[in-house]
Amino acid sequence: METIGHDAVPATELRAADERGPIRSKRQRRPSGRPPPLPRELGAGGMFWIGALVFLVAFTIFLLVTQVGNSFERQESVLSRWIAGWRTGWLNRLALIANGLGATVFTRTLRLGTIVALLVFRRWRHLIVFVVSLLFVAWLTNNLGTYSIRPRPFGARIIGGWEGSSFPSRPIAELSVALVGVLYTLVPRGRLRDVGKFVAAALLTALAGAEVYLALNHPADILFALVLGVGIPLVALRTFAPTSVFPVQYRKGRAAHLDVGGPRGAAIRQAVQDQLGMTVLELKPFGLAGSGGSTPLRLTVAGDPDRHLFAKLYAQTHLRADRSYKLGRTILYGTLEDEKSYNSVRRLVQYEDYLLLVMHDFGIPCAKTYGFVEITPEREYLLVTEFLEGGTEITEADVDDAVIDDALATIRRMWEVGVAHRDVKPANIMVRDGKIMLIDLAFAEIRPSPWRQAVDLANMMLVLALRTDPDRVYQRALRVFSPDEIAEAFAATRSVTMPSQSRNMLREHRKAGRDILARFRELAPQRPPIAIQRWSVRRIGITLAVAVGFLLALALIVDNLQTGAL
Amino acid sequence: MRSPRVTLTLVAAGVLLSGCGEVPNGSVPLCLGPGRNAGSLILMAQSIPSAAYVPCISDFPAGWTFGGGRIRNGHTEFWMDSDRAGVAAVRVLLTRDCDHSNAVEVPPEAGEPLMKIYEEPIALPPTFSSNRYYVFAGGCVTYRFSFLRGATFAQAVEATKALTFVARARGVSLLAQEGVILCGRGVRCPG
Numbered sequence: 207m208e209t210i211g212h213d214a215v216p217a218t219e220l221r222a223a224d225e226r227g228p229i230r231s232k233r234q235r236r237p238s239g240r241p242p243p244l245p246r247e248l249g250a251g252g253m254f255w256i257g258a259l260v261f262l263v264a265f266t267i268f269l270l271v272t273q274v275g276n277s278f279e280r281q282e283s284v285l286s287r288w289i290a291g292w293r294t295g296w297l298n299r300l301a302l303i304a305n306g307l308g309a310t311v312f313t314r315t316l317r318l319g320t321i322v323a324l325l326v327f328r329r330w331r332h333l334i335v336f337v338v339s340l341l342f343v344a345w346l347t348n349n350l351g352t353y354s355i356r357p358r359p360f361g362a363r364i365i366g367g368w369e370g371s372s373f374p375s376r377p378i379a380e381l382s383v384a385l386v387g388v389l390y391t392l393v394p395r396g397r398l399r400d401v402g403k404f405v406a407a408a409l410l411t412a413l414a415g416a417e418v419y420l421a422l423n424h425p426a427d428i429l430f431a432l433v434l435g436v437g438i439p440l441v442a443l444r445t446f447a448p449t450s451v452f453p454v455q456y457r458k459g460r461a462a463h464l465d466v467g468g469p470r471g472a473a474i475r476q477a478v479q480d481q482l483g484m485t486v487l488e489l490k491p492f493g494l495a496g497s498g499g500s501t502p503l504r505l506t507v508a509g510d511p512d513r514h515l516f517a518k519l520y521a522q523t524h525l526r527a528d529r530s531y532k533l534g535r536t537i538l539y540g541t542l543e544d545e546k547s548y549n550s551v552r553r554l555v556q557y558e559d560y561l562l563l564v565m566h567d568f569g570i571p572c573a574k575t576y577g578f579v580e581i582t583p584e585r586e587y588l589l590v591t592e593f594l595e596g597g598t599e600i601t602e603a604d605v606d607d608a609v610i611d612d613a614l615a616t617i618r619r620m621w622e623v624g625v626a627h628r629d630v631k632p633a634n635i636m637v638r639d640g641k642i643m644l645i646d647l648a649f650a651e652i653r654p655s656p657w658r659q660a661v662d663l664a665n666m667m668l669v670l671a672l673r674t675d676p677d678r679v680y681q682r683a684l685r686v687f688s689p690d691e692i693a694e695a696f697a698a699t700r701s702v703t704m705p706s707q708s709r710n711m712l713r714e715h716r717k718a719g720r721d722i723l724a725r726f727r728e729l730a731p732q733r734p735p736i737a738i739q740r741w742s743v744r745r746i747g748i749t750l751a752v753a754v755g756f757l758l759a760l761a762l763i764v765d766n767l768q769t770g771a772l
Numbered sequence: 773m774r775s776p777r778v779t780l781t782l783v784a785a786g787v788l789l790s791g792c793g794e795v796p797n798g799s800v801p802l803c804l805g806p807g808r809n810a811g812s813l814i815l816m817a818q819s820i821p822s823a824a825y826v827p828c829i830s831d832f833p834a835g836w837t838f839g840g841g842r843i844r845n846g847h848t849e850f851w852m853d854s855d856r857a858g859v860a861a862v863r864v865l866l867t868r869d870c871d872h873s874n875a876v877e878v879p880p881e882a883g884e885p886l887m888k889i890y891e892e893p894i895a896l897p898p899t900f901s902s903n904r905y906y907v908f909a910g911g912c913v914t915y916r917f918s919f920l921r922g923a924t925f926a927q928a929v930e931a932t933k934a935l936t937f938v939a940r941a942r943g944v945s946l947l948a949q950e951g952v953i954l955c956g957r958g959v960r961c962p963g
Contacts, residue, residue, distance in 0.1 A: 280951045287953070290963030352799045355811030358818050360952040363963040369844035371815065421963065 234480040243480075244450075244473035244582045252444045255437030262433050270354065282424040283360040289419055290362035297419070298365060304416035305366050307409055308377020310770060316384035317772060323392055332391040332454070335446045339439035341766055343383045346434060347376055362421040374431035375414075375423040382410055382435030390443045394454045451521050451585075464501045464519055464586075466491060473581050474519070474588060478505070481579040482590060487512060500524055500648070504593060514593035516573060520555050521586045528554065537749050539702070540740030543655050552580075554648070555587040561625075561647045562591065568623040571616060571643045594645070596638050603637035605673040610682045613642045617666050618686045626654035630665035631705035632672065657736060661703045663687065664695035668704065668722060672711050676725040693730040699723070700738055800838045801850055803828035804938055804946070812843065814947070814954065817940055819848045820866055821956030823911025825885060825937040827864050833930040852934070857900075857927040858920035864935060870912035872905040885937050898922055906937070910957050913937070 236242065269278055306312065317340060324333040351371035358364050358372045370376065385406040393399045410432065417423040453465055464470065466489060475486045485508040492504035501519040506512055529547040536545045548554040555578045562575035574592040581588055603609070613635065620626060627634070628649040636643040651658065663683075670679045683692055701709060715722055766772040801812040816826040829838070829852070839860050841850030848866040853859045875890035887908035895901040900919040905912060915935065917928050940957055947954045955961035 276950060283952045287962060290961065293963040355799055355809065355815060357811060357814040360947070360954060361961060363955055363961045364818065364821075364845065365963065367845055369842070371811070 236480065242473075242580060242583050243477040244470055244586060249444065252441050255433065255440050258433045259437045262430050266430065278426070279360075282426065285425070286359035286418070286421050287361035290421060293419070301416040301419045302366055304412040305377075305420060305422070307413040308375075308381055308417070310380070313377070313380040313384050314770065314772075316381075316388060320384065320387045320391060321772070327456075329391065329452075329454075331447045331452050332443070335442050336387045336391050336439065337763075337772070339442045340383055340387070340772060341762070342442075343379055343434055343438050344766070344772075346438075347374055347379045347431065350374055351376070356424075356427065359421040359424050364422060365420040366422055368422050372423050373427045374434060375417060375427040376431070378410065378414060378417065378423070378428050378431035379435040381413055382406075382432055383439050385409065386436055386439040386443070390440065390449075390454075391447075392454065394456070395449050451523055463491065464521055464523075466501065466503060466519065470581070470586075474503075474517075474579075477579040477581050477588065478507075478590065482577060484508070484515075484590075489517070492516070500589075503588075505590070514595065515576065516591045516593040518558075518589045518591075519581070519586065520551050520589065522551055525551050525554055533748070533752070536745055537752060539738050540742055540745040542738060542740055543658050544651060550584055551587055552584055555589050558589055558648045558650075561650045561652075564652065565625065565644070565647060565650065568619070568625065570620060570623070570625065571612075571641060572647060573643065573645060594636050594638055594643055597636035597643060598638075599632060600635040600637050600642070600669060600673060601632045603673075605637070605670065606640070607678075607682060608640050609637055609642060610670050610674065610679060611685070612640070613666055613670055614683050614686050616642060616644065617663050620662065621659050624653050626651050626658045626662050628654070628658060628662065629705055630662050630669065631707045632669050632711065633707055635666075635669060657698050657738075660691070660695040660698040660736075663691070664699040664726075665704060665708060667692075667695070667726060668699075668708055668712065671722045671726070672708070672715065676722050676729065680726060680729045689731050690733075692726075693733040694736070696723070696727050696730050697733040698736045698738075700735075702738070799841060801826075801828050801841065803830045803936060804942070810943070810946075812841070813938055814943065815843045816848045816866055817943055817954060817956060819843050819845055820868055820911050822868060822909075823866060824909040824940050824957055825887070825906075825911065825913070826940065826943075827866055827906075827913045827935060828938050829934055830936050831934060833934050835927075836931065836934060852931060854919075854923070854927055854931070856920070857923035857931075858918075861917065861919050861923070861927065862931045862935075863914075863916040863918070865914040865916070867912050867914070868910070870905050870907065870914050872907065872912075875903065875905055885939065887937075897924055900925065900928065902928070904932075 320336065321333065324330075324336065351373060354373060355371045356373035358368060389399055389402045389406060393402045414428045414432070417428055418425055450470060451464060466474065471489060474489060478484050478486050484505075486505050487508055488506040489503050492502050501521075503517040503519060505515040505517050507515055525548055532545045532547045535542065548557065559575050559578050562572060565572045566574060573594060576590045576592070578587050578589040580586075600609075617630075627644055627647065628651055629646060630644075634644060634646045636645055667676075667679050667683060680692070687695075704712070712722055763772065799812055801816060802808045804810060804813070813826055813828055817823065820826075826848075832838070832852075835855040837853050839851040839853040842848070846868065849863060851860040851863040854861040872890040872892065875892035878889050878891050880887065880889050885908070887906050890905040890907065892903040892905070893901075894903065897919075898921045900917060900923060902917045904915040904917075906914075915932070917931070919927060940954075944954045944959055953959060953961065
């Protein structure tokens with residue numbers, strides 16, 4: 207009987223080498239249960255605080271529903287009385303000073319200071335997560351204190367100011383949430399944050415000690431508040447704004463670009479090795495300036511000889527950017543074309559990989575794809591393609607008639623096979639050996655609207671004219687497009703239909719007295735502009751929902767500022 | 773199945789959008805009785821440790837509800853809303869002292885605790901407004917009536933009947949049975 211085991215022929219040898227990888231070594235399937243290359247970042251700390259929260263909730267319910275609660279109250283009362291027996295004048299003064307750490311003026315300054323700093327540094331994600339955590343902790347503290355009013359400690363004279371229920375300790379909750387906010391939204395990860403954690407722990411310990419010493423709160427109130435105040439913002443920030451994806455940094459650079467050093471760099475190497483069978487010798491960021499969304503990389507993989515590959519790292523940030531962009535377009539223009547956003551990073555990267563294959567099959571000049579690898583399931587994926595050795599961006603290349611003809615023929619070919627690039631701009635057009643190559647097909651579409659195809663043509667002609675002149679490009683275009691088609695392209699063109707890079711470059715030329723767009727419109731037959739506003743019930747509904755959401759958020763912020771929760 | 777992120781988001785949104793809710797019973801300063809939470813009363817007693825009495829609500833007359841409250845050291849207040857006299861139609865304050873120099877003393881009704889009562893009418897119906905002070909050893913309770921136009925004295929009588937007092941000594945005694953000591957008037961504590 208034939209057995210399949212170690213002696214079986216590897217599957218890769220049963221098939222002829224495909225084109226999905228230049229170098230083939232042993233690929234490794236990740237066994238079920240083994241963590242992915244870059245596991246999610248909740249970490250041991252996050253799990254600890256979640257566990258602590260669950261335990262304390264269960265413990266509190268246990269105390270409330272059993273007679274053990276009364277005994278616990280008595281024990282805490284005995285402790286308060288015992289501590290009060292040790293009070294002396296200087297210790298009282300010291301404790302009152304430490305108690306000032308929980309004063310509203312101090313914690314509110316920390317909270318509002320953090321919010322202002324996040325606004326200044328435009329760290330929106332951190333801001334939203336922090337503000338929601340703040341409000342959630344304030345709401346929870348307030349409601350817990352209202353639902354289960356607990357008196358202040360018995361058996362000892364209470365020194366200092368207090369308000370409301372003893373459970374949970376409001377000053378501790380307010381200080382801890384503010385400190386976690388400062389640490390995880392303003393202090394970069396590393397030594398500084400580590401030191402900050404010690405400082406925060408020292409401040410919280412001082413306040414907790416003072417609260418117990420002055421008989422303002424029971425130890426259990428403090429413990430519970432600590433778990434709420436630290437656990438909730440910590441888990442929220444690690445879940446919704448993980449440092450690996452939203453690093454706190456003060457150097458210049460686009461927030462969308464991820465740090466590919468450290469654990470992520472190692473994860474990329476492992477993932478490419480395991481999933482594509484390539485050994486990455488070096489990986490470094492490449493062409494960040496031209497990339498607004500993904501993080502572009504150049505990989506050096508082992509081979510004979512070693513060779514370069516291009517890779518694009520996609521994360522959830524890019525997915526959200528895509529959603530926001532499409533939502534904005536829907537509000538501003540309606541459903542001009544497919545405005546449905548991707549519902550997962552996997553699908554986004556899968557789509558681009560598929561588009562590269564389709565374009566390649568259709569003979570559209572673009573980089574060959576070698577597939578993509580999973581870094582963190584549903585969160586981070588890396589698309590690996592051919593590296594265009596010797597290729598230069600069209601803004602730096604010689605553009606002669608051959609290049610112009612090739613670029614226009616590419617658009618014609620795309621029209622014929624029914625695809626659109628949708629992001630034709632200088633940064634996405636490379637020139638190699640007198641031929642153009644299109645890159646960044648993330649926005650490309652199969653069976654696009656005629657309007658979108660016309661816009662692709664106009665954008666390509668504008669890019670070519672930026673490097674040459676409109677008259678020459680127009681004359682060359684007449685060899686592959688009719689005057690009416692060119693007229694349609696410029697009738698469809700608006701400021702919003704042009705990628706921002708092209709728009710900015712055209713503006714510079716216009717300032718220099720050379721209005722390229724106007725010249726094309728003079729050259730092409732006159733045609734009324736094509737309307738880009740599309741009205742629908744959906745657009746009105748979405749616009750109203752966003753407006754109501756904005757007003758609601760504003761009202762909540764104002765209300766919480768008035769009540770002191772912020 | 774929803775992801776934890778979505779669940780967390782929904783919980784947070786629910787929390788943030790739930791600003792207007794019913795005031796829970798735990799915070800209502802109901803007078804002592806079986807099944808009633810005395811947390812608010814004890815906290816009030818702790819807010820003014822010298823006070824011999826703390827105010828409480830015996831029962832809500834028809835049309836009256838608990839509006840809210842604020843208890844902090846040195847000052848306690850809560851208020852009741854009425855469907856006829858308006859929101860915060862009666863505000864009850866417990867303080868160490870109170871200024872009743874513009875008020876006139878009135879005799880206590882039969883069965884009321886031993887304390888001096890002062891009335892300070894401010895405005896007569898149709899927009900009734902008045903202060904009443906209960907002055908006792910170590911404290912003062914003020915009822916501030918501020919009615920909507922059209923409300924009558926009848927609502928003031930209703931509210932007054934709903935409000936009464938608990939003697940600190942009784943609270944101290946009950947808590948001692950539970951094994952804890954309520955510091956303040958008559959009970960010295962360390963520190």
